Amino acid sequence: MKSTTDDIERSFLIAERAMELMKAYGSSAAPRSYEVWYTYVGGEKPLMNDAIKRLSVERGNISDEDIATIYDAHLATHRHIVEAEKTSASVIAEIDEVMDMIGLALGSTAKYGQSLAALSNDLAGPIDRSKVRDVIASIVNATKDVASTNETLDARLKETRSEIETLRETLEAVRIESLTDALTGVSNRKHFEETLIRAIERAGQDRSPLALIVIDIDHFKRFNDTYGHLTGDQVLKLVGMTMREVVKSKATLARFGGEEFAIILPDTTMQPARALADTIRQSVMSRELVKRSTGESLGKVTISAGVAVLREGDTAVSLLERADQCMYMGKRMGRNRTVTDHEYAGPGDLPEVA
Numbered sequence: 001m002k003s004t005t006d007d008i009e010r011s012f013l014i015a016e017r018a019m020e021l022m023k024a025y026g027s028s029a030a031p032r033s034y035e036v037w038y039t040y041v042g043g044e045k046p047l048m049n050d051a052i053k054r055l056s057v058e059r060g061n062i063s064d065e066d067i068a069t070i071y072d073a074h075l076a077t078h079r080h081i082v083e084a085e086k087t088s089a090s091v092i093a094e095i096d097e098v099m100d101m102i103g104l105a106l107g108s109t110a111k112y113g114q115s116l117a118a119l120s121n122d123l124a125g126p127i128d129r130s131k132v133r134d135v136i137a138s139i140v141n142a143t144k145d146v147a148s149t150n151e152t153l154d155a156r157l158k159e160t161r162s163e164i165e166t167l168r169e170t171l172e173a174v175r176i177e178s179l180t181d182a183l184t185g186v187s188n189r190k191h192f193e194e195t196l197i198r199a200i201e202r203a204g205q206d207r208s209p210l211a212l213i214v215i216d217i218d219h220f221k222r223f224n225d226t227y228g229h230l231t232g233d234q235v236l237k238l239v240g241m242t243m244r245e246v247v248k249s250k251a252t253l254a255r256f257g258g259e260e261f262a263i264i265l266p267d268t269t270m271q272p273a274r275a276l277a278d279t280i281r282q283s284v285m286s287r288e289l290v291k292r293s294t295g296e297s298l299g300k301v302t303i304s305a306g307v308a309v310l311r312e313g314d315t316a317v318s319l320l321e322r323a324d325q326c327m328y329m330g331k332r333m334g335r336n337r338t339v340t341d342h343e344y345a346g347p348g349d350l351p352e353v354a
Contacts, residue, residue: 017041026061033067035075048074064229065221065258072181073189181255183233184240192254192262196316199252199264203310210310211273213263214323215239215280218302218335220259227298231291235259235301242283247276262323270309270342277305277338285336302336304328309341 018037019029027033039045040052048070055066179191187195196212203210217223217239224232239261243253252264265273281303289298306326308319322341330339 014038014041025056026063027067028064030064030067032071033064036067036071039075045074065224065232069258181240184236184255184261186240186243186261187252187254189254189256192252192256192264193316195252195254196262196264196320199266200310200314200316200319203266208267209269210319211265211268211270212308212310212319212323213265213273213277213280214306214308214320214327215243215261215263215277215303216305216327216331217259218304218331223298223301227291231289231298235289238287238289238301239284239303242287243280246280246283249276262320270307270340273307273309274338274340277307281305281336281338304330304335305338306330307338307340 015038018034018041021027021037021041022029022033027037036048036052040049043049051070051074052062055062059066179187181188199210202208217235220232220235223235236255236259240253240255243261243263247253247263249268250266251268254262254264256262263276265276285300285302287300289301290296291298304327306323306329308323308326310319326339326341326343330337333339
């Protein structure tokens, strides 16, 4: 009882401290914000705590945008892991049942063999009509028992196959959901980073080209500050939807930051990658944003894009940094434009292309 009381008291202390930090760093009292700060005080996610500390040092406050990014990176996948563990446990339980049934069937078969051996011994001595009838009746009964056990096993195996197939589909759905950004429907940061590493390894092995596009929404903070976070979410959805509509090749579309998106393009050289980035940019710009609650026109959304192609010696970090630098150069040149690492070479960061 004392342990339970201590746990309850500790939870209230953590809650109080979480509320204090939310106020101190300018976070809203939304449930997601509370979960992040409660987890922070509880110390259950050291990597998340490090991310919060870095932001607090750099900016002095933790905005709701920061909270959303932190939540997606460190907490959103926990539910999927729990669901996957539950489904895996169900699969194991199903397999255990099948193994029990197989054990029963094997035992029945062994017993049947023993019965046949005993009957064979009975037939070794003097045989009369009555004895033959008894032996045949025993064989028939033993065969019926085995057939009944096998029918039960067959029915259970069919049922289990269907149940395991359903569980497999559930696991696959959970896996996909755990790699997807819930707001925009494209891949999340975790999937983006893993895919980029694999794509670079494959390109190196096959000596094939690889391109990376980094996209950032222009003046996104202004949309949030002027129209609220719901409108900000609408802008993010617009960009994600446009990317899904425009990109038809075998590519990975991802949202890896608050308003930052990326496209990994295997087997793609600079020219088609740049053309794709411009197509997305123009498609986003051509759509007028309307506030759903009032029908008010909020104007057009623009994006800046940076494009980099894989070079010898590149890592996931260096390729991403180069594409990111190109995107920021586009911002400095006036926004709403695409810059490639063939067009711009920054001192130290973007060496000249031979």
